Amino acid sequence: MKNKIIRIDDISDIDTSRISVYDLNNRYIDRRGNMYTLRYNKVQKKVEIIKIMRTHINDASYFQRKVIQNKIDRSRNENIEPEEKEAHDDYDDNEDTFEPNSFINLAIELMMTHRERLKGIMMNIKNSNVVQWENKAASTELDEIFRNIDIDGIQSFEKAENYQKELINYPRSITYYQAKIDKKGRDIIEALAGHNERIMKFIYVYEMLQTIKALYRNLKKLINTLKTYIDGIEPEDIKNLNQGEKQFFNDALVSINNTIDEIDDLLDGSRHLEEYVYSNKNF
Secondary structure, eight states: OOOOEEEOSSGGGOOGGGOBGGGTTOEEEOTTOEEEEEEEETTTTEEEEEEEEEOOGGGHHHHHHHOOOOOOOHHHHHTOOGGGSBOOSOOOOOTTOOOHHHHHHHHHHHHHHHHHHHHHHHHHHHHHTSSOTTOHHHHHHHHHHHHHHIIIIIHHHHHHHHHHHHHHHSOOOHHHHHTTSOHHHHHHHHHTTTOHHHHHHHHHHHHHHHHHHHHHHHHHHHHHHHHHHHHTSOHHHHHTSOHHHHHHHHHHHHHHHHHHHHHHHHHHHHHHHHHHHTOGGGO
16 A cells, blocks of 8 residues: 655644544644644544645645555554555544654665665765766775765665564564663663563564664765765866766765755654653653
8 A cells, every 4th residue: 555745734634523434544734844644543434634744835846746555554554454444533643742663664665765875875976977986096985985885875775674573573582682782771671571562572672773763873984985075076077977977976965965855854863752652651
């Protein structure tokens, strides 16, 4: 099932009385850049509107154009009964509500988008011939940047996706993760002692938070290094490119700038995830 990114003026534009199970995977972005998802509350038998994250207003259109389709959260999908195909009215319009699983899933989906985009950026730069690759002295620095992007970006995305699968499908023991967690995290585990299911929920969110932050903070440095290199290319070298080569070069530059903006959005959203994870009342 595919989701849609829908632009709205305000949260009140979402008419929950018309929502069906097939709409639960939609994403909504208002004019201020707030992003929302939907969740069916089985206990209260109503659809709730959940705020996922806030984007920069100028970048909100990115999510409508570029976010790859986010899969329905597994547990939510499994818990919807056939007779609940048509959702009931009313919703929770508390904008402070944060749905961690939706944000984590969104981040993983974006990683898959960025993995392919990084490959495209490097290919476009090579195809632009703005750097003469036979000139080893001129290409060594860019070659090193590409190597780091491949190892610490593209390959790291795949590791992050596999790590999420491990945490969900075949997690290790609590003591294994406890040894890796910081003091605040260990305090939460101690407070949840005797409730292994709640502890594992905390560990999942905590580990994904650390994975997302570490990967994207490092990737931001790598992309900024690439942008600095590109910005340092002599205008005359760009002017001498043919039309096709200029298009490759411009496409790469646009993708670099978009990726930097998207990383900033994701890191901004991760602060909400961090606030969530360090409150044991959420587990």
